[in-house]
Amino acid sequence: MRVLGIETSCDESAVAIYDSEQGLLGHDLYSQAGMHAQYGGVVPELASRDHVRKLVPLIKQLLERTATCAAEIDGVAYTAGPGLVGALLVGASVGRSLAWSWNVPAVAVHHLEGHILAPMLEQNRPAFPFLALLVSGGHTQLIRADGVGRYRIIGDTLDDSAGEAFDKTAKLLGLSYPGGPELARLAEQGNQSRFRFPRPMTNRPGLDFSFSGLKTFAANTVREQDDDPQTRADIAHAFQQAVVETLVIKCRRALQQTGLTRLVVAGGVSANRQLRIRLRETATQLGSEVFYPGMEFCTDNGAMIAYAGWLRLKAGEQEPLAFAAKARWPLNALANNTDEQLTGC
């Protein structure tokens, strides 16, 4: 079975073709990040306008590049939420109508399920059940995954996500949006003994996170210290170390509490090098194994949507001709499809 995947939930138009026998045939992505950078964040209306210009040309280009003809596509998967509803509706409109015109089934994919399953595109794939750490600009969650569509959130952030804390602290250090990856680069030049930041919520039981206090701590440190390149690097280092340690402590705790032996790390922050090093050490100590998506599939992409869509089509799911986009869509609701919050258009 061959599935076309479409992702337009935020500021990336992305497409991919997944084949159940041959794996990923190809994927393409157009990032709007440059356009939004001048506004210091994603402007939803501009994002939607760009998706409607870029999506069909991307699909056309991908089909040509992979020498796939329309008759070879057995299904179309598109991200239906959560995300920016206007942006999602572009992918849903094109995806649903394209499937209809090709006379193949369409399936609406949950964006976060795409991320959780992204490591399954790799050679070394995790088997269910596993623990997933979903860590990005929008989320910091620990999820117990017992099967396709069977997810339980066992830890969540009470305020900012880890990626948000990275971006906001990067801004304090004068780095341009989105500054998380740049902050990580700056941290490599930092002195590790100069500052020590708190590890929020690690000295009490539970699997929840809180990163807004850490951001405030960083702001105070920036204000109190001289503004020179080495100090900025030292602050970046201490901040990154605090976030990484906090994530590692909670992952260790979650693995121990659940007895799970496989850890999947996904989302934009899963590309962070320090996080990968520290999680691997911890997993080794616990006799567990860590799985990551390929670097290009940590952030938003079409491949994870094509893959998740294939799993759901294979299970016999398909969307009616009436399509929808959901700004909010609890991951917990996937199993029974009851608690959906339809936002329509």
Next chain:
Amino acid sequence: MKILAIETSSEACSAALLINDEIRQRYQFAPQKHAELILPMLESLLAEAQLSLNAMDALAFGRGPGAFTGVRIASGVIQGLAFGADLPVVPVSSLAALAQQLHRETGETQLLAAFDARMKELYWGAYEVDADHQLVRLVGDEVVCLPEQVPLPTAGAWHGVGSGWCAYAAALNERLAPRLSGWMGDERYPRAEEVAQLALSRFKKGLAVSAEHALPVYLRDNVVRQPQSDIAQEKREGNTAIKKPL
């Protein structure tokens, strides 16, 4: 000649199937339900006529101006269908479609179509009817502007139509008084039937485009405001920068 048309730029949602001289339509006043309704409407039209999508000569859509999201649903759906079935697309102005509707209903031949564009502005277009074909033709340009600043039409007996006339009745009457014969603001929204009708003539003139060029016309292009102003308001309208989620 067979054309399948959709129009979702306003609170109304409609689809139409033109087969030579006959047009069948599905129409529903259904704010926020366009995504839910539009493909089932098309399916039922094709089923009734016992035709497949591939039997069409062209597709058409109301390309705006209008509600941004609604116009994009029309564009997205049509791009998907046109790319999938390899069909040409005829974009049709939603203002022209409404002007054509009023002409058909009343016989008026000088028409001023206006949609409420919010933010104190309206989308505006002036149309005259071509006596040979009984189809509206744009006079000047379509614009987004304040009601006090709409372009003045030539002398004549112009008739207004559209939600903009309800929203800004006093200002428009004052500006256009000597040239205005009347207006109808309520319960008229652009429809796929007139989109199909106008598309037929444009298709014959060779004005169809390929799928990826079936794009919305927003008219309002200045959609980002500075974050110093009312942030809550902007968030509701979706034009303020937000932090990227996953």
